[in-house]
Amino acid sequence: MKMKALSKNTRSNLITYGMVVTAYVVMEILLKAGMVSSLLRGLLVPLCMYVILAVSLNLVVGISGELSLGHAGFMCVGAFSSALFSLCMKEAVPAGALRFFLAILIGAAAGALFGFLIGVPVLRLRGDYLAIVTLAFGEIIKNVVNIIFLGRDVNGFHISIEDAFSLNMEPGGEVLINGPQGITGTPQDSSFFIGIVLILITLFVVINMVNSRTGRAIMAIRDNRIAAESVGINVTKYKLLAFTVSASLAGVAGVLYAHNLSTLAAQPKNFGYNMSIMILVFVVLGGIGNIRGSIIAAVVLTLLPEMLRSLNDYRMLMYAVVLIATMIFTSSPGGQAFRERYSLKALIGRKNQEKEA
Amino acid sequence: MALLEVKELGISFGGLRAVDDFHLTIEEGQLYGLIGPNGAGKTTVFNLLTGVYKPTDGYILLDGENITGKKTIEINQHGIARTFQNIRLFGDLTVRDNVKAGLHNHYKYSALTGILRLPKYYKVEKEMDERAMELLKVFDLDKEADYKASNLPYGKQRKLEIARALATDPKLLLLDEPAAGMNPNETQELMNTIRFVRDEFHMTILLIEHDMKLVSGICEQLTVLNFGQILTEGETSVVLNDPKVITAYLGE
Ligand SMILES: Nc1ncnc2c1ncn2[C@@H]1O[C@H](COP(=O)(O)OP(=O)(O)OP(=O)(O)O)[C@@H](O)[C@H]1O
Numbered sequence: 230m231k232m233k234a235l236s237k238n239t240r241s242n243l244i245t246y247g248m249v250v251t252a253y254v255v256m257e258i259l260l261k262a263g264m265v266s267s268l269l270r271g272l273l274v275p276l277c278m279y280v281i282l283a284v285s286l287n288l289v290v291g292i293s294g295e296l297s298l299g300h301a302g303f304m305c306v307g308a309f310s311s312a313l314f315s316l317c318m319k320e321a322v323p324a325g326a327l328r329f330f331l332a333i334l335i336g337a338a339a340g341a342l343f344g345f346l347i348g349v350p351v352l353r354l355r356g357d358y359l360a361i362v363t364l365a366f367g368e369i370i371k372n373v374v375n376i377i378f379l380g381r382d383v384n385g386f387h388i389s390i391e392d393a394f395s396l397n398m399e400p401g402g403e404v405l406i407n408g409p410q411g412i413t414g415t416p417q418d419s420s421f422f423i424g425i426v427l428i429l430i431t432l433f434v435v436i437n438m439v440n441s442r443t444g445r446a447i448m449a450i451r452d453n454r455i456a457a458e459s460v461g462i463n464v465t466k467y468k469l470l471a472f473t474v475s476a477s478l479a480g481v482a483g484v485l486y487a488h489n490l491s492t493l494a495a496q497p498k499n500f501g502y503n504m505s506i507m508i509l510v511f512v513v514l515g516g517i518g519n520i521r522g523s524i525i526a527a528v529v530l531t532l533l534p535e536m537l538r539s540l541n542d543y544r545m546l547m548y549a550v551v552l553i554a555t556m557i558f559t560s561s562p563g564g565q566a567f568r569e570r571y572s573l574k575a576l577i578g579r580k581n582q583e584k585e586a
Numbered sequence: 587m588a589l590l591e592v593k594e595l596g597i598s599f600g601g602l603r604a605v606d607d608f609h610l611t612i613e614e615g616q617l618y619g620l621i622g623p624n625g626a627g628k629t630t631v632f633n634l635l636t637g638v639y640k641p642t643d644g645y646i647l648l649d650g651e652n653i654t655g656k657k658t659i660e661i662n663q664h665g666i667a668r669t670f671q672n673i674r675l676f677g678d679l680t681v682r683d684n685v686k687a688g689l690h691n692h693y694k695y696s697a698l699t700g701i702l703r704l705p706k707y708y709k710v711e712k713e714m715d716e717r718a719m720e721l722l723k724v725f726d727l728d729k730e731a732d733y734k735a736s737n738l739p740y741g742k743q744r745k746l747e748i749a750r751a752l753a754t755d756p757k758l759l760l761l762d763e764p765a766a767g768m769n770p771n772e773t774q775e776l777m778n779t780i781r782f783v784r785d786e787f788h789m790t791i792l793l794i795e796h797d798m799k800l801v802s803g804i805c806e807q808l809t810v811l812n813f814g815q816i817l818t819e820g821e822t823s824v825v826l827n828d829p830k831v832i833t834a835y836l837g838e
């Protein structure tokens with residue numbers, strides 16, 4: 230009985246890992262065979278990034294049960310801190326792999342730090358209030374990044390919040406962060422392969438955390454806060470832990486993003502609330518708390534608008550139709566009954582029954 | 587020394603004095619009943635004992651230690667566990683995981699150990715599984731271990747709540763209307779289980795109940811609350827035959 234439960238869980242997780250690896254292998258073969266359009270090739274790294282964002286946000290929204298709308302802010306922090314690091318270390322650490330590895334650690338640490346600092350005051354709030362405040366914090370991060378000017382010359386670092394001239398640098402000084410223009414010249418260390426590795430690491434962290442004492446505590450708090458307290462579970466600690474880990478992983482997604490572009494600037498498009506909401510849409514459509522669903526939703530919803538490009542103006546219309554259809558399919562009682570009846574598992578089960586009969 | 591000693595306990599909600607000058611002494615191993623008409627303040631007493639509400643007056647000693655005003659999780663760690671009048675399970679977790687959540691503070695490993703799946707993770711999880719199944723067996727829930735808790739029938743949900751509370755290894759167990767919504771057969775079975783828990787786990791139990799058959803069947807001592815104040819207290823048979831108690835229940 231116990232073995233069965235364990236293996237059922239493990240099997241489901243293995244399917245998730247397997248799905249990612251298979252997708253990677255298939256994609257690599259297609260790439261080698263030259264069957265991938267340049268458009269799709271350019272989407273590979275962003276796809277990995279979206280998957281990491283969706284899975285990590287699911288940790289807060291699905292597992293911890295808190296509505297957070299500031300995920301893009303943590304991604305922003307990870308992107309800028311790591312891009313700055315890579316830019317500064319371009320000469321000091323010429324080995325791309327090592328430098329990128331360190332950049333990822335820095336992005337993760339920066340995300341975690343901001344997640345923790347913002348989580349402490351914000352997690353006292355619940356539901357809609359939490360959503361609004363996290364949304365605000367996400368916007369604040371993006372806007373603050375936009376007014377930072379940072380330069381480096383022989384005397385060291387200079388910082389200003391006005392413009393590049395007020396940095397007062399010696400001749401030959403270099404502007405690292407140029408306010409709204411952001412960071413230019415980040416080494417392009419991201420690749421599809423690294424993106425996949427980071428997805429697998431994200432999955433490893435999230436899945437193992439959920440299926441442990443920690444995850445149990447987090448979900449217990451989600452299901453019934455008062456009861457969780459009554460059995461001695463520290464509510465603040467575990468909520469904060471989930472929030473911090475999630476922010477840290479969003480930071481990693483930011484690293485991937487920053488090192489995929491030569492210019493990194495904080496815009497509403499990439500680090501604004503539209504992005505946070507889009508990630509939330511992935512999570513909701515994939516099924517709240519469903520890790521594999523988050524992956525599929527992130528991939529499908531990123532590819533869909535591109536695939537429908539030929540439809541021009543009808544593109545967003547189709548997108549909306551797919552959104553609504555998925556929502557009905559995954560959330561309405563009718564859709565759920567349909568899924569149960571025609572799911573792979575049910576079909577196989579029925580066949581076995583027929584065999585036995 | 588008594589296991590639980592409560593003196594002059596009181597709380598007001600705005601102008602309402604929900605509990606006033608409440609006292610209670612429970613010896614180790616006792617099965618104690620707290621009864622009274624609807625709205626008398628019984629659940630409020632539980633909430634005061636477990637730190638859900640902070641008392642405005644009085645003090646609470648558990649095993650000689652002052653736990654007045656402490657937080658719920660601290661009080662649980664000191665040794666008070668409870669169930670709730672309106673069942674509060676971890677609905678989306680399995681029956682087994684509900685109990686394992688109760689074991690949280692007794693079987694530990696760090697978050698990192700869990701993520702990295704170090705050997706300690708497997709060892710402790712195995713011990714937790716064994717302990718959880720042991721507890722579930724007591725309540726005849728072992729066959730439902732993999733069910734989602736919210737899918738259990740009502741009577742079994744109540745039992746699971748008791749199992750989860752016991753998992754925290756308390757000195758004192760508080761049961762808030764454990765028989766509510768149960769049919770006579772289930773109630774009879776529950777009475778046996780409560781007795782079993784007291785005898786086998788050497789547990790001290792304080793319970794709130796409206797079912798007089800259960801109360802007279804298993805409680806040794808009673809305190810009767812009415813409008814937030816103690817109406818009377820003492821041995822069960824004496825208290826239940828007290829005309830004051832009968833009028834309080836039937837109304838004047
Ligand atoms: N948080 C609160 N705020 C305001 N009033 C409260 C609060 N909690 C309880 N009360 C009031 O205190 C009184 C006692 O309530 P309590 O729930 O303790 O009654 P009870 O004896 O458990 O009744 P029942 O048998 O119906 O469960 C009631 O009048 C209730 O409305």
Ligand SMILES: [Mg+2]
Nearest residue numbers: 628629630671
């Ligand atoms: Mg009550």
